Amino acid sequence: MNVTLLLTHTDKTLVLEKLKKLREGFSLLAAQFTPQIKVVELPDGTISRELVANPDSLKEVQETYENYTIDCVEVTESVYGFCHAVSDDLLILSNHLKGIKKNIDAIEGKTSRLSELPSFRQGLSQLSNVSDEITFIDFKNVVELLKAHPFASLLIPYLEKLDGGTWIKHEFDDGVSSEGFVLIK
Numbered sequence: 001m002n003v004t005l006l007l008t009h010t011d012k013t014l015v016l017e018k019l020k021k022l023r024e025g026f027s028l029l030a031a032q033f034t035p036q037i038k039v040v041e042l043p044d045g046t047i048s049r050e051l052v053a054n055p056d057s058l059k060e061v062q063e064t065y066e067n068y069t070i071d072c073v074e075v076t077e078s079v080y081g082f083c084h085a086v087s088d089d090l091l092i093l094s095n096h097l098k099g100i101k102k103n104i105d106a107i108e109g110k111t112s113r114l115s116e117l118p119s120f121r122q123g124l125s126q127l128s129n130v131s132d133e134i135t136f137i138d139f140k141n142v143v144e145l146l147k148a149h150p151f152a153s154l155l156i157p158y159l160e161k162l163d164g165g166t167w168i169k170h171e172f173d174d175g176v177s178s179e180g181f182v183l184i185k
Contacts, residue, residue: 002099007091026082123166126181131168
């Protein structure tokens with residue numbers, strides 16, 4: 001499963017500084033996803049086995065793709081990762097290198113854009129023109145992801161009837177408003 005977040009920013013130096021701290025934190029945590037057994041002999045001769053973090057399970061990758069430098073820390077043989085690419089005004093975060101590349105391709109116009117999806121455009125047209133955040137779910141992709149999980153088989157018939165869901169949020173000085181629209185096939 002690929003999770004990607006695109007954020008705009010105004011200070012690339014600050015973003016890179018914060019990303020460095022997030023990357024270090026992820027590396028410390030991620031090493032625990034694939035623990036190894038450490039055998040230790042105690043002073044009284046007792047053999048002890050304990051699970052410890054395995055930093056060897058981490059793979060660091062830095063790659064240049066379409067004028068973006070992508071940095072990744074991935075946990076080998078898993079879906080866990082912390083990848084990012086930063087431009088002068090955009091931050092792309094993802095759990096996988098492919099997610100970053102897919103979004104860069106969309107930004108550069110090599111693949112279809114979210115704004116070109118009819119279900120996204122139709123959902124957005126039903127909502128207020130003022131928004132600080134937009135969330136969109138393409139239920140076709142959700143159904144594909146859920147097919148791999150046996151427990152989700154009860155949800156799939158209901159989700160297959162849905163096309164897309166769009167939600168917006170706007171923050172005012174005196175509160176927050178949110179709206180949503182779900183498009184049924």
